[in-house]
Every structure is written in C-alpha cells, then in structure tokens.
Amino acid sequence: MQKINNKILLESIKFAEGEFLPLQFIEKQELIEEIVQKFDTLNNAQAEKIKLSDIEIDDDTLLHFDEPTEIIQEDISPQVSEKTISNWQETTTIDELNNSISGCMLCKFGETRTNIVFGDGNPNAEIMIIGEAPGKNEDQSGIPFVGDAGKLLDKILEAIHLSRQDVYIANVVKCRPPGNKTPTEVDFIPCLPYLKKQIELISPKIILTLGAVPLLALFGKGYQITKVRGQELKYNGITVIPTFHPAYLLRNPNAKRDVWEDVQKLEKIYQNIKSK
Numbered sequence: 001m002q003k004i005n006n007k008i009l010l011e012s013i014k015f016a017e018g019e020f021l022p023l024q025f026i027e028k029q030e031l032i033e034e035i036v037q038k039f040d041t042l043n044n045a046q047a048e049k050i051k052l053s054d055i056e057i058d059d060d061t062l063l064h065f066d067e068p069t070e071i072i073q074e075d076i077s078p079q080v081s082e083k084t085i086s087n088w089q090e091t092t093t094i095d096e097l098n099n100s101i102s103g104c105m106l107c108k109f110g111e112t113r114t115n116i117v118f119g120d121g122n123p124n125a126e127i128m129i130i131g132e133a134p135g136k137n138e139d140q141s142g143i144p145f146v147g148d149a150g151k152l153l154d155k156i157l158e159a160i161h162l163s164r165q166d167v168y169i170a171n172v173v174k175c176r177p178p179g180n181k182t183p184t185e186v187d188f189i190p191c192l193p194y195l196k197k198q199i200e201l202i203s204p205k206i207i208l209t210l211g212a213v214p215l216l217a218l219f220g221k222g223y224q225i226t227k228v229r230g231q232e233l234k235y236n237g238i239t240v241i242p243t244f245h246p247a248y249l250l251r252n253p254n255a256k257r258d259v260w261e262d263v264q265k266l267e268k269i270y271q272n273i274k275s276k
C-alpha cells in the first residue's frame with residue numbers, strides 16, 4: 001500500500017467486503033475494527049487512526065469498486081497445534097478422513113462448535129460444491145447448507161436438474177466461526193489441508209465455488225469474485241466455476257441472473273463430461 005489515509009482505508013474496507021472478506025454476516029463495526037487493527041500492526045507513520053463513527057459502508061459497495069486497493073498483508077503462517085491429528089493424510093476414503101478429523105481442535109473454532117461440518121452428498125460425485133463455513137443450522141445438524149442459503153442452493157441445483165445426491169458439498173472451514181463471522185485467511189489456514197484432501201479423495205471433474213472465501217482458499221489473492229465469476233478456472237487440472245454465494249443472493253437478488261448464467265455453464269460442462 002503506497003499511502004494510507006482515510007480514503008484508502010475506506011477503499012480497503014470495500015475491497016475487503018468484495019474480495020476475501022465478504023463478511024456476509026459480520027457486523028460492519030467488527031469489520032472496521034478488524035481493518036483498523038491491521039493498520040495498527042503496520043506501524044506506518046502515515047496511518048491515521050480512524051474515527052470509527054465517521055465511516056459508513058453500505059451493503060452494495062463491492063459493486064461500485066472496480067480496482068481494489070491492496071489489502072494489508074498478514075502473517076498467515078500455520079499455527080501448529082499439539083493436537084495435530086496424525087493420520088488423516090494417509091486416509092483413502094472420505095469416511096476415513098471424516099472419522100480421522102472428528103476430534104480436531106487445530107483452531108479456536110473447535111472450542112465453540114457443536115459439530116464439525118465435514119461434508120455431505122455423493123462421495124463419487126463429479127461435481128463438488130465448496131462454500132465458506134457452517135452457520136448456526138449447520139453447526140447444530142452437522143450438515144452443510146441446511147439453512148436459508150442452503151435452501152436456495154438446493155433450488156439452484158434443482159434448476160440445473162441436479163440434487164444433493166449428484167454432488168458433494170463441503171466448506172473451506174469445517175467448524176462454525178462464532179457469530180457467523182466470515183473466515184479470514186488466518187482462520188482457514190489450519191482447515192484448508194482437509195479441504196484439499198477432500199478434493200483429492202472426491203476427485204471431482206468440476207468444482208463450483210460459492211463466494212470469495214473458497215476462491216481465496218484455492219487460488220490465493222488476486223482472484224476477485226466480482227471479476228472472475230463464471231470463468232472456467234483450473235485447480236490441479238479440475239475445472240472450477242466460481243459464482244456468488246447463495247447468502248449474497250439472499251441480500252442481492254439482482255445477482256441471481258449472474259449465478260443462473262454460471263450454473264448453466266456448469267451444467268453444460270457436466271453434460272459434456274457425461275456424454276464422453
């Protein structure tokens with residue numbers, strides 16, 4: 001970041017909302033505090049302490065910003081816990097992997113979760129869907145996407161003639177972040193190897209990522225959901241179609257048209273694969 005002042009800070013917040021901190025559920029005040037904290041850690045003489053009460057962000061800001069301002073770098077080295085689970089890397093089936101991480105306490109979300117939300121659907125599916133993190137309903141049931149966003153996801157699948165039996169659904173983060181806070185990179189680093197192992201074991205032909213977090217988790221910074229949605233990306237040779245998160249659609253129904261285009265693309269690719 002070249003210059004830090006209120007204007008750039010505001011853009012950073014907007015960028016954060018649209019890019020890798022979409023913060024669909026987070027209180028805006030919490031978001032602002034988080035960003036300000038990051039500024040504090042920069043210890044940059046130019047950084048001005050922000051009066052939180054002066055800042056207003058509306059929900060649709062991400063749509064108004066084309067060029068993101070670079071966000072503050074964090075130390076994201078993995079936290080190695082004493083309770084690291086020893087044998088999950090050697091597992092050869094989804095059930096084995098699920099069982100082997102059932103006591104995971106690698107991150108602080110383990111302390112507050114009710115259930116680990118590992119994944120759901122068909123372990124032999126050719127389509128894998130990756131969301132962000134479980135919410136309250138998922139935490140209670142242990143099943144991903146069972147709340148309002150999940151109901152919308154079911155409808156989206158139905159519209160392209162698919163059901164949960166045709167896909168495998170997982171999240172980047174397996175335990176509910178308290179307050180449904182959108183996970184940051186720091187939050188998902190301990191959990192990400194589990195997702196990567198799930199992808200390896202499911203071995204899907206197509207992945208549909210929902211929202212900014214799985215995009216960041218699989219591709220790193222530089223892939224903005226608003227810019228790359230609907231494009232065909234590749235992750236380890238697997239076709240990835242990024243689209244908006246259903247929770248975002250619940251708040252921004254106008255984006256449904258985009259998602260409809262994206263999933264139609266997915267359906268076409270899937271039909272092509274099946275016809276071979």
Ligand code: URA
Pocket residue numbers: 117131132133134135138143144145146147149150171247
């Ligand atoms: N949102 C997600 O990203 N995942 C869920 O399982 C539920 C809501």
